[in-house]
Amino acid sequence: MTTKAFVIGHPIAHSRSPLIHGTWLREHGIDGTYEAIDVPPDALESFFERLRGGEFAGGNVTIPHKQAVFALCDSVDELARKIGAVNTLVARDGKVHGTNTDYLGFLGNLDAKAPSWSDCLDCALVLGAGGAARAVLVALQSRNIPIVLLNRTRGTADRLASELGPEGFTVGTLENINASAPHAGLVVNTTSIGMHGTRFDHFDISLLRPGTLVTDIVYSPLETPLLADARARGLPTVDGLGMLLHQAVPGFAAWFGVQPAVTPDLRARIEATLDH
Missing domain, CATH: 3.40.50.720 (NAD(P)-binding Rossmann-like Domain)
Structure with a gap:
């Protein structure tokens, strides 16, 4: 069965996360998807119901939702509480766990x-x-x-x-x-x-x-x-590009069961999409 993950934000079209995770999915031959989903603030709660329902293994959270998801998660680890933001969600057994991988x-x-x-x-x-x-x-x-x-x-x-x-x-x-x-x-x-x-x-x-x-x-x-x-x-x-790449590693490992590597090829792929 295809394992699905996401990044949510509003707006979200600018996100490089689908390119990062899509590269890793192809490299490892994983039957999985990672998509950018535009979720307005007033639709965040209903999106979490989809997450609890098993549609996704989890995903990333970006602006403006990193604080708002606190109240919606079933559990949030101590690190995310100290940082004051959640950027990674993992869904298991109808529950959503929040953490922060930015550090x-x-x-x-x-x-x-x-x-x-x-x-x-x-x-x-x-x-x-x-x-x-x-x-x-x-x-x-x-x-x-x-x-x-x-x-x-x-x-x-x-x-x-x-x-x-x-x-x-x-x-x-x-x-x-x-x-x-x-x-x-x-x-x-x-x-x-x-x-x-x-x-x-x-x-x-x-x-x-x-x-x-x-x-x-x-x-x-x-x-x-x-x-x-x-x-x-x-x-x-x-x-700052390496911070974006390295923060993505723990989430990918949690959702897809493989620890990916941040390689020069991956960096070059993302760098080609940036303003210099």
């Missing part, structure tokens, strides 16, 4: 592209305290890395640090970016700055120490102005 995507991307990046890392500078930052912060906490969290509004950053456990956090606004830069061994952009040609206008990249790793969770464009500026200074960089 694995973040760690897997850096581990693959910058091995040993977290060894002896004394400070990570994280830009942004929105929903996308939560998985990154939990991932850094799992490696016991001290974090400087800067956000446009200080109150949002304070609340997020408090929710995740204030130990290990230093909080400020983006106006503090140049003062914090010399102390960072890793810089992570979790904001949307970098899309549509936007940049951190007041960030002096030259203040970063030689060898500081700069990464961005934005993957379209593949090289954001932040990454381009860092590379021009001779700093190591990691783009």
Whole structure:
């Protein structure tokens, strides 16, 4: 019997997930499908009934549903609760379990592209305290890395640090970016700055120490102005595409029973669809 999985969002046509999972399905000769389904917020509950009814083995969740699905899942693991969002659903025996694989995507991307990046890392500078930052912060906490969290509004950053456990956090606004830069061994952009040609206008990249790793969770464009500026200074960089690829692995394994690999061929296939 064909095993079916999905990604739901609203809108959803832009999603690269069907290309990722479709590639793995063909590689492994699996009798399965993975489709993008546009589910408006008011249709989310009825979609979950289809999921409980056995139509799908599970699927991914993207904007704007990552928080809303909490109330609809029959169980949500501790990690997803801490991150505050669910991006992966697994359906079994009429029940839906929610988890979050974004933190694995973040760690897997850096581990693959910058091995040993977290060894002896004394400070990570994280830009942004929105929903996308939560998985990154939990991932850094799992490696016991001290974090400087800067956000446009200080109150949002304070609340997020408090929710995740204030130990290990230093909080400020983006106006503090140049003062914090010399102390960072890793810089992570979790904001949307970098899309549509936007940049951190007041960030002096030259203040970063030689060898500081700069990464961005934005993957379209593949090289954001932040990454381009860092590379021009001779700093190591990691783009955000790998996070998308690596976060997909645990879900595929749960639904289809095979642990897929993130390969250069897969990356090239997805990269060809992106703005550069």
